[in-house]
Amino acid sequence: MTITDLLNGGAPPLVAILRGVTPNTAATVGEALVEAGIRIIEVPLNSPDPLLSISRLVEAVGDRAVCGAGTVLDIAAVEHVAQAGGKLVVSPNTNPAVIAQAIECGMEAMPGIATPTDAFSAVAAGARRLKLFPAAPLGPGYLKALGEVLPAGTSVWAVGGTDASSLHSWLEAGAEGIGVGGALFRPSMSIEEIARNAEGLVEAWMDITPAGVPKSEAVVR
Template sequence: MIIEEALAAGAPPIVAILRDIRTEESAAIAEALVEAGIRLIEVPFNSPDPAGSIKAMAEAVGDRAAVGGGTVISSALAGALAQAGGTFMVSPNVDLAVLSHAQELGLDVLPGFLTPTEAFAAIGAGARDLKLFPGSVLGSAYIKAIREVLPPQVRVWAVGGVGAANLAEYRAAGAFGIGVGGSLYKPGHDAETVAAKARELIAAWNAAQA
């Protein structure tokens, strides 16, 4: 499943970022997230065994969720992501060669940007979804300002310091979606704990929508 399919199925635009997840717990955590309502799952490539975790998750929930890789900073990592069964690539930066290669592999891309120059470079390379990272540095007011100059079809995701407590202000400022890491999953959290945090996050998102 790709990002658009997950959204079309009714999933909120929330990416669960599972940094440092262990391969042996990946399938259970992914199942817990999907059952709670989150269907966009990212495993950063600076985790212990990212390809193994992505493969386990894709096999377990790939028909119900989009499973991708984050911190993809080279074409080799994009290739490893696609080979593991991932369907979308998240990067902390805008590397035109990596973006091009990822799209050639059929991956959705969500590159990270901080400046208008980076945003328009990514758009020129074919990206529709952009990750403002780190989102907490410039805050929701920055999203509101930059949305005024970006093409209307471009979707900005706020990542870094965004969670249940403050997502409403980012949503009101024009953020299309969010990525949530440490406040949703930390090493040692079991599936039940992650599911409870996911439900809390979705409840906050729905309240903000209302």
């Protein structure tokens, strides 16, 4: 299962960023997210015991969601994520070696970019989905301009300060999707609050999805 498979199957273009999740709660949070409709899940590696959390997520929801790691900074981390069963490697920066290793391990790389130079370096290394980060300070207008020069087949996801209220603006600017962290999950939140946040994000996506149009094709232009 890949992100493309999920989007083509109608899953919303949303990445749940679980910074600070623990192994004791990872499976329960993952189940709540998948139940709400979010099927791409990232555990940043600066979380407590992140590899065990990824392993437990994969065990709990790996047949229904693409699970992986964020804040992946070096080749060794990529290999550890692969050993934990992760299928997605997300980074805050563009490191060609990390991208290449993720692809070598059969995982999808989503490197962080902030400039055209970053973007073209990431694409040259093999990445096809890029993470605009931090997205909010740059804004949808910046993404729209960047998108005009990116190679065909390159997708950009907006991450950093993104939430349900900004989803439409990012999709309209050309984003394939968004990643959401603190507006969706914080370690202090109850599972009920996390579920409500996830449902709100999916509802925001549904509100801008034309009736009868596959979700993967429903970006408003």
